[in-house]
Every structure is written in C-alpha cells, then in structure tokens.
Amino acid sequence: MEDLEIRAAAAEDVPAIVAMLADDPLGARRESLEDLAPYLAAHARLSADPNQHLMVAVRAGRVIGTLQLTVVPGLSRKGATRSIIEGVRVHSDERGSGLGTRLIEWAVDASRRQGCQLVQLTSDASRTDAHRFYERLGFAASHVGFKLQL
Amino acid sequence: MEDLEIRAAAAEDVPAIVAMLADDPLGARRESLEDLAPYLAAHARLSADPNQHLMVAVRAGRVIGTLQLTVVPGLSRKGATRSIIEGVRVHSDERGSGLGTRLIEWAVDASRRQGCQLVQLTSDASRTDAHRFYERLGFAASHVGFKLQL
Numbered sequence: 001m002e003d004l005e006i007r008a009a010a011a012e013d014v015p016a017i018v019a020m021l022a023d024d025p026l027g028a029r030r031e032s033l034e035d036l037a038p039y040l041a042a043h044a045r046l047s048a049d050p051n052q053h054l055m056v057a058v059r060a061g062r063v064i065g066t067l068q069l070t071v072v073p074g075l076s077r078k079g080a081t082r083s084i085i086e087g088v089r090v091h092s093d094e095r096g097s098g099l100g101t102r103l104i105e106w107a108v109d110a111s112r113r114q115g116c117q118l119v120q121l122t123s124d125a126s127r128t129d130a131h132r133f134y135e136r137l138g139f140a141a142s143h144v145g146f147k148l149q150l
Numbered sequence: 151m152e153d154l155e156i157r158a159a160a161a162e163d164v165p166a167i168v169a170m171l172a173d174d175p176l177g178a179r180r181e182s183l184e185d186l187a188p189y190l191a192a193h194a195r196l197s198a199d200p201n202q203h204l205m206v207a208v209r210a211g212r213v214i215g216t217l218q219l220t221v222v223p224g225l226s227r228k229g230a231t232r233s234i235i236e237g238v239r240v241h242s243d244e245r246g247s248g249l250g251t252r253l254i255e256w257a258v259d260a261s262r263r264q265g266c267q268l269v270q271l272t273s274d275a276s277r278t279d280a281h282r283f284y285e286r287l288g289f290a291a292s293h294v295g296f297k298l299q300l
Contacts, residue, residue, distance in 0.1 A: 145293025
C-alpha cells in the first residue's frame with residue numbers, strides 16, 4: 001500500500017471511475033461506458049461545489065479506488081454538520097488489499113477536519129460483505145435506507 | 151389541510167423548528183432549546199447553499215412541520231443527481247392529519263423539478279411507524295443505513 005495518493009478526481013480520471021462503477025454486480029446494470037458526457041457533466045458540477053469531494057485513490061499513476069464525500073449542514077443534533085459517503089469502489093485487482101479501509105479512513109478524517117459530528121452511508125441490503133466491512137470500521141447499522149426512483 | 155404553505159425556513163422560524171426536533175423520542179436526548187446560536191448558525195449556512203432546502207409547513211401563521219432536502223450530484227447511475235430527505239417533523243398537534251404526506255410529496259416534486267432521478271432517506275430502525283409511512287408513499291426499504299459518531 002506504499003505510494004498511495006488519495007486526491008480530488010480530475011476530469012481525466014472520469015473514465016477510470018466509471019469503469020469501476022460499472023465493474024460491480026449492481027453497477028453493471030446501471031452504468032454505460034459508451035457515452036461519458038453525463039458523467040463529465042456531473043464531474044463539473046461536483047467540482048464547483050465546495051461541499052462535494054469526489055476522490056480517487058491512485059498508485060503508480062493508476063486510479064484504483066474512488067468515493068464521494070458530501071458535507072451536509074443541518075439543524076438536527078444542535079446544528080450538527082454530517083457527511084455522507086457514496087459511490088465507494090475499489091478496482092477488482094485491488095480488493096482485499098486494505099484499500100477500502102484506507103478510503104473510508106480518509107473520508108472519516110476529512111469529515112472530522114470539516115467539523116462534522118456524524119458520518120453516514122447506506123449500502124444495498126444485498127451487499128452483506130460491505131456491511132461487515134463498515135461494522136468493523138466502527139459504523140453502526142442503526143437505520144433503514146429508503147429509496148424512491150423518479 | 152387548507153391554506154397550508156410550504157416555504158423556505160427563515161431565521162425567525164428556527165425556534166419553532168428546534169421545538170419540533172426536540173419533541174420526539176430520539177430528538178429529546180439530542181436537542182437543546184436553551185442556546186439557539188448553533189441552530190441559527192446552521193440555518194445561515196443552509197440558506198447560503200443552493201443545494202440545501204430547509205422548509206417549513208405553515209398554517210395560519212404557525213409552523214407545524216419541517217424537513218430538509220439536500221440535492222446531491224454524483225457520477226453513479228450515469229451521472230444521476232439524487233436528493234436526500236432529513237429531519238422530517240410534524241408538530242404533535244398535527245400528527246395523523248396528512249401533513250407528513252404533504253411534506254414528502256413536496257420533497258418528491260421539488261426533487262423532480264431539480265432533475266433528480268432518485269430520492270433517498272434513512273430512518274432509525276426503531277421508527278417502525280415511519281417505515282410503514284414511507285413504504286405507503288412508494289419508497290423501497292432496500293438499504294441498510296450506517297452511522298459513525300465522531
């Protein structure tokens with residue numbers, strides 16, 4: 001895990017991020033590498049928002065992981081700011097290497113630096129390995145996550 | 151439910167919002183009406199962010215409900231934008247009146263107007279009445295929600 005860099009994703013990183021999003025049992029049905037334009041538009045929107053942090057993990061010039069951290073101010077819990085982790089992916093060649101842990105630890109540290117009092121995420125009910133992973137990192141499976149497709 | 155207005159929360163609405171956040175089995179342990187300063191600071195931060203919508207439901211000049219809607223761009227799902235609902239509260243005098251439904255319908259419509267493809271929220275595992283409420287409104291309990299206190 002030497003020489004690993006976790007940095008903000010540039011537009012040039014978008015194809016590698018999309019490839020990781022698609023290389024996943026759920027993502028395979030939802031992503032398309034044929035037209036990158038909507039992904040690049042989303043990257044531009046994220047880059048312009050100071051509360052959004054789309055990150056890549058890079059080693060030897062190769063993008064091997066990604067996650068998105070969103071900082072969300074709020075009134076609840078005495079005006080607490082929370083952060084939300086989305087879109088965590090580790091390249092298939094790198095699974096089991098501890099990179100997922102490194103990415104989540106980065107997100108937790110970044111949340112703390114930005115004054116967040118809570119980090120949250122949801123994981124599809126089918127991803128039982130991911131659930132054990134988050135519990136090992138100290139997260140509590142205290143909530144039910146609801147989604148409505150529009 | 152006549153003459154109900156759902157509008158952006160002003161600083162003057164913050165005491166009524168905090169009172170509703172505190173009048174709740176979980177909120178009672180987490181909120182404090184003694185010092186409104188952190189809540190007012192959070193309100194100012196939310197008001198300055200175009201992706202944040204802290205709303206109140208008002209009837210006859212009285213604040214009777216609230217929710218927070220956050221618009222989150224992202225790369226996943228072909229660059230889909232999603233929205234996240236947090237801090238839904240209905241005044242104790244108004245429960246069972248359909249106001250919760252009106253608030254969520256407002257959030258779903260607002261999400262659609264802003265081009266979101268997905269609306270999501272998490273609900274504490276103990277709030278089983280809320281879970282039935284969201285499922286009646288078409289939400290799927292497809293995810294596990296994890297939280298880490300910092």
